Amino acid sequence: xxxxxxxxxxxxxLDRVTIRFAGDSGDxxxxxxxxxxxxxxxxxxxxSTLPDFPAEIRAPAGSLPGVxxxxxxxxxxxxxxxGDEPDVLVAMNPAALKANIVDLPAGGALIVxxxxxxxxxxQKVGYAxxxxxxxxxxxxxxxxxxxxxxNARALEGLDMxxxxxxxxxxxxxxxxxxxxxxxxxxxxxxxxxxxFAKRPxxxxxxxxxxxxxxxxxxxxxxxxxxxxxxxxxLAPGTYRNITGNEATALGFVVASNKAQRALFYGSYPITPAxxxxxxxxxxxxxGVTTFQAEDEIAAIGAAIGASYGGALGMTGTSGPGIALKxxxxxLAVMVELPLVIxxxxxxxxxxxxxxxxxxxxxxQVVFGRNGDSPIVVVAPATPGxxxxxxxxxxxxxxxxxxPVVYLSDAFLATGSEPWVIPDVDDLPDLSVxxxxxxxxxxxxxxxxxxxxxxxxxPGTPGLEHRIGGLEKADVTGNVSYDPDNHHxxxxxxxxxxxxxxxxxxxLSVFGPDRGDLLxxxxxxTYGAIRSAVERLLAEGRSVAHAHLxxxxxxxxxxxxxxxxxxxxxxxxxxxxxxxxxVRARYLIDAVGYDRVRGKPFRIAEIEAEAIRLLDExxxxx
Amino acid sequence: MTDRAVGGDPPLSPENDRVLxxxxxxxxxxRKDFVSDQEVRWCPGCGDYSILAQTQKVMPDFGxxxxxxxxxxxxxxxxxxxxxMNTYGFHSIHGRAMTLATGLKAARPDLMVWVITGxxxxxxxxGNHLLHxxxxxxxxxxxxxxNRIYGLTKGQASPTSEFGKVTKSSPSxxxxxxxxxxxxxxxxxxxxxxxxxxxxxxxxxxxxxxxxFHKGSVFVEVLxxxxxxxxxxxxxxxxxxxxEDRMLMLEHGKPMIFGKDRDRxxxxxxxxxxxxxxxxxxxxxxxxxxxxxxxxLIAFMLSRIYWPEFPVPVGVIRxxxxxxxxxxxxxxxxEAIARRGAGDLRALLEAGETWKVSE
Numbered sequence: 001x002x003x004x005x006x007x008x009x010x011x012x013x014l015d016r017v018t019i020r021f022a023g024d025s026g027d028x029x030x031x032x033x034x035x036x037x038x039x040x041x042x043x044x045x046x047x048s049t050l051p052d053f054p055a056e057i058r059a060p061a062g063s064l065p066g067v068x069x070x071x072x073x074x075x076x077x078x079x080x081x082x083g084d085e086p087d088v089l090v091a092m093n094p095a096a097l098k099a100n101i102v103d104l105p106a107g108g109a110l111i112v113x114x115x116x117x118x119x120x121x122x123q124k125v126g127y128a129x130x131x132x133x134x135x136x137x138x139x140x141x142x143x144x145x146x147x148x149x150x151n152a153r154a155l156e157g158l159d160m161x162x163x164x165x166x167x168x169x170x171x172x173x174x175x176x177x178x179x180x181x182x183x184x185x186x187x188x189x190x191x192x193x194x195x196f197a198k199r200p201x202x203x204x205x206x207x208x209x210x211x212x213x214x215x216x217x218x219x220x221x222x223x224x225x226x227x228x229x230x231x232x233x234l235a236p237g238t239y240r241n242i243t244g245n246e247a248t249a250l251g252f253v254v255a256s257n258k259a260q261r262a263l264f265y266g267s268y269p270i271t272p273a274x275x276x277x278x279x280x281x282x283x284x285x286x287g288v289t290t291f292q293a294e295d296e297i298a299a300i301g302a303a304i305g306a307s308y309g310g311a312l313g314m315t316g317t318s319g320p321g322i323a324l325k326x327x328x329x330x331l332a333v334m335v336e337l338p339l340v341i342x343x344x345x346x347x348x349x350x351x352x353x354x355x356x357x358x359x360x361x362x363x364q365v366v367f368g369r370n371g372d373s374p375i376v377v378v379a380p381a382t383p384g385x386x387x388x389x390x391x392x393x394x395x396x397x398x399x400x401x402x403p404v405v406y407l408s409d410a411f412l413a414t415g416s417e418p419w420v421i422p423d424v425d426d427l428p429d430l431s432v433x434x435x436x437x438x439x440x441x442x443x444x445x446x447x448x449x450x451x452x453x454x455x456x457x458p459g460t461p462g463l464e465h466r467i468g469g470l471e472k473a474d475v476t477g478n479v480s481y482d483p484d485n486h487h488x489x490x491x492x493x494x495x496x497x498x499x500x501x502x503x504x505x506x507l508s509v510f511g512p513d514r515g516d517l518l519x520x521x522x523x524x525t526y527g528a529i530r531s532a533v534e535r536l537l538a539e540g541r542s543v544a545h546a547h548l549x550x551x552x553x554x555x556x557x558x559x560x561x562x563x564x565x566x567x568x569x570x571x572x573x574x575x576x577x578x579x580x581x582v583r584a585r586y587l588i589d590a591v592g593y594d595r596v597r598g599k600p601f602r603i604a605e606i607e608a609e610a611i612r613l614l615d616e617x618x619x620x621x
Numbered sequence: 622m623t624d625r626a627v628g629g630d631p632p633l634s635p636e637n638d639r640v641l642x643x644x645x646x647x648x649x650x651x652r653k654d655f656v657s658d659q660e661v662r663w664c665p666g667c668g669d670y671s672i673l674a675q676t677q678k679v680m681p682d683f684g685x686x687x688x689x690x691x692x693x694x695x696x697x698x699x700x701x702x703x704x705x706m707n708t709y710g711f712h713s714i715h716g717r718a719m720t721l722a723t724g725l726k727a728a729r730p731d732l733m734v735w736v737i738t739g740x741x742x743x744x745x746x747x748g749n750h751l752l753h754x755x756x757x758x759x760x761x762x763x764x765x766x767x768n769r770i771y772g773l774t775k776g777q778a779s780p781t782s783e784f785g786k787v788t789k790s791s792p793s794x795x796x797x798x799x800x801x802x803x804x805x806x807x808x809x810x811x812x813x814x815x816x817x818x819x820x821x822x823x824x825x826x827x828x829x830x831x832x833x834f835h836k837g838s839v840f841v842e843v844l845x846x847x848x849x850x851x852x853x854x855x856x857x858x859x860x861x862x863x864x865e866d867r868m869l870m871l872e873h874g875k876p877m878i879f880g881k882d883r884d885r886x887x888x889x890x891x892x893x894x895x896x897x898x899x900x901x902x903x904x905x906x907x908x909x910x911x912x913x914x915x916x917x918l919i920a921f922m923l924s925r926i927y928w929p930e931f932p933v934p935v936g937v938i939r940x941x942x943x944x945x946x947x948x949x950x951x952x953x954x955x956e957a958i959a960r961r962g963a964g965d966l967r968a969l970l971e972a973g974e975t976w977k978v979s980e
Binding site: 039041042187234235236237238240241254257262264266284285286287289293294295301302303305306308309311313421424438457461462463470580611 | 952
């Protein structure tokens with residue numbers, strides 16, 4: 001680093017850049033990615049991120065299962081996805097290279113930490129030859145940097161072990177990237193000061209590593225260019241970067257405040273939902289009670305108990321936890337109490353791939369209970385949309401006295417995007433009254449519009465009554481085995497949920513309101529579908545996008561929308577679950593497009609499938 | 622050794638304080654006020670009738686207005702009890718009553734919450750929730766009807782059925798060793814643990830009274846007869862003619878004496894309990910073990926001795942005080958408010974780094 005540049009690097013303006021940081025799960029790749037993300041967000045780029053990490057906390061160092069990655073796309077225009085493929089891959093070791101090189105397109109930039117490309121590390125992942133020297137990387141622009149060595153040199157004189165020094169090399173790599181993309185180090189330096197306030201040596205080391213990486217970029221001759229990605233023209237407002245799990249927790253806190261009901265969140269630790277429990281446990285000053293239960297069943301049981309007492313009861317989990325909660329979800333259906341059940345979906349079946357995304361719990365939550373058991377299901381589309389959808393889940397639960405399933409997924413939960421902070425005063429009042437009037441009280445008398453039963457909470461004089469899982473007599477709520485009563489109650493429970501369709505927005509369409517192809521999606525496929533449709537519309541193709549936030553009941557006009565196109569394509573990260581519901585419900589010959597790899601769709605995949613269908617339609621004309 | 626003083630008396634929360642004041646002003650209720658309009662549908666001769674009657678009888682003692690009392694049950698014959706109580710009631714799902722009670726009590730510390738359960742509901746399907754609601758010291762009163770059989774499903778072996786018991790599901794005799802409910806409750810750190818008998822009405826009332834007045838997690842095992850599927854489940858020691866000789870009535874601070882003639886007692890020989898006769902070999906009351914509801918070793922010993930080797934201990938075997946779950950939850954919320962101020966939504970949403978985009 002003592003050398004100085006003989007010529008200034010050129011500067012190039014780019015619209016959008018996608019970087020993937022990859023290393024060992026102990027290499028701090030998530031921290032690195034998050035710091036780059038914050039910096040880009042505060043700078044004003046539109047961003048979208050995709051953390052990708054193993055379920056093992058520390059798989060054997062240097063092994064393929066231990067590779068942890070973080071992809072960020074940042075742009076000077078609006079983007080919807082973390083990018084199909086990286087423009088730049090930062091590989092901290094041979095395992096990271098091997099696991100990720102397949103995604104780097106020809107001509108892509110590859111930055112490698114050459115210090116890690118030693119015999120044992122290469123053998124561990126099955127490289128017979130060093131890929132840096134055997135010519136196999138010739139289609140990429142490779143920047144070979146001895147990151148560990150350079151970093152260790154920068155930290156000389158600090159009272160640290162060799163191992164501690166090595167743990168800071170991710171900041172050296174981050175420094176290089178900050179230089180390469182003309183980013184300020186300030187936000188990260190502040191973060192380091194804050195994070196390691198009690199460990200000044202570590203703070204100093206990380207700061208030095210970051211600055212050394214930056215200086216390396218500035219002075220070395222290996223980079224001929226650095227890049228500018230201008231701020232994006234986002235809608236006016238105050239922004240922050242937010243992950244789906246953060247937005248979910250905030251949505252619930254704000255909704256509970258707007259409902260004037262204390263929030264009770266019962267949960268059992270499970271990936272990738274635990275973060276919601278962690279977030280909410282820090283919001284006690286908002287009257288939030290969090291309860292880490294002994295198991296999934298206790299978590300929902302306690303939430304039902306809290307709702308019974310007049311609080312806003314909620315529980316959160318992932319797919320395996322839903323399986324355990326299903327009997328209690330049915331109890332909530334039977335006793336008709338408000339309840340929100342969060343399912344942050346992950347790849348199944350069984351334990352599956354806990355940190356990887358999937359959308360395969362839709363049918364489980366719609367149908368997975370004994371008896372005919374109608375339940376409301378809503379799904380957020382983007383990390384920021386988690387706030388609005390969480391708020392909406394609470395609104396419906398309270399208004400209709402019903403359990404509502406909130407179906408997020410691992411991609412939304414850990415991915416992030418800039419989010420316009422809403423004005424809380426603009427959000428609607430969600431309060432619903434408790435029943436207090438004795439005259440004419442019947443536990444199962446219903447509101448004529450919503451069919452909701454009264455919320456008569458313990459402590460209300462004169463309204464003492466008994467509820468439970470046994471079938472209820474209509475109106476009185478007494479136990480009843482009467483055949484006609486059971487039929488009537490089944491119809492009432494179904495109608496109560498069906499009527500929610502009167503209270504939710506109609507399904508809106510992006511693109512022409514009739515035409516050749518509709519791409520219908522739900523949940524986290526939003527970004528990839530929207531981007532694909534934008535491209536196809538720009539090419540003049542007859543294609544539109546509709547995205548379902550409400551999966552049960554469907555919006556009133558869903559049938560009209562899907563029948564307005566010659567073909568309906570439903571891409572899902574499952575084997576065709578919404579497809580099954582849409583085909584059955586609307587008797588249309590919709591087609592599916594399924595990819596279940598634990599990863600979100602690429603834009604290009606959906607685009608290609610849409611073109612294939614459009615060409616077929618063209619040929620048949 | 623005693624853990625009675627551990628943690629000391631938790632301060633009464635202001636919320637509970639208000640409740641107590643209201644209570645003192647309330648009009649006294651009677652047993653009839655707690656009888657609901659629902660027809661009782663247990664088998665004629667079932668021990669549950671007596672438990673229901675004693676429960677209704679003691680309910681006015683606590684001074685709670687009816688609307689502030691909630692009975693939550695699981696599944697099984699015992700599960701029907703809430704329908705017969707003219708209070709708030711919730712007949713939940715199998716084994717999970719304690720989870721609902723935990724959430725309810727957390728949301729509503731002002732309520733008095735009873736959990737009615739059975740040996741299958743509490744110790745088999747709901748075993749985990751029993752452990753955790755007790756260790757958290759959730760302020761609920763768990764009353765477990767132990768008839769040592771699955772009654773509502775018509776007679777299968779339960780977790781308390783004796784080894785070798787022949788039932789519909791165990792025609793060759795059950796090979797599962799029975800669980801000791803009181804030992805489980807003790808291991809789970811229940812703060813009041815007691816045992817009583819369905820037909821011993823006065824003893825049962827006194828025991829339920831102790832349960833109702835206790836603040837914290839209560840576990841009461843009520844030995845109950847199922848005259849259809851396990852008749853005489855506890856007859857060997859509960860029948861009127863033999864009960865004084867075969868049961869040990871516990872009283873805090875009193876020596877452990879039993880027998881029609883009150884001439885026998887329990888003494889520790891080393892660390893082993895043994896039965897001795899007063900007046901024989903110079904043995905006097907002073908040699909007997911004195912019951913201490915705060916002593917975990919005595920509680921453990923009492924949870925392990927049973928007929929026919931020993932008289933069956935009944936009464937309160939353990940009563941200790943520690944802060945309840947709802948008190949601790951409330952304290953943490955109040956501390957968060959004291960430290961950070963009452964929540965400000967705008968500040969919450971704008972936390973961390975923000976940036977403005979203008980027109």
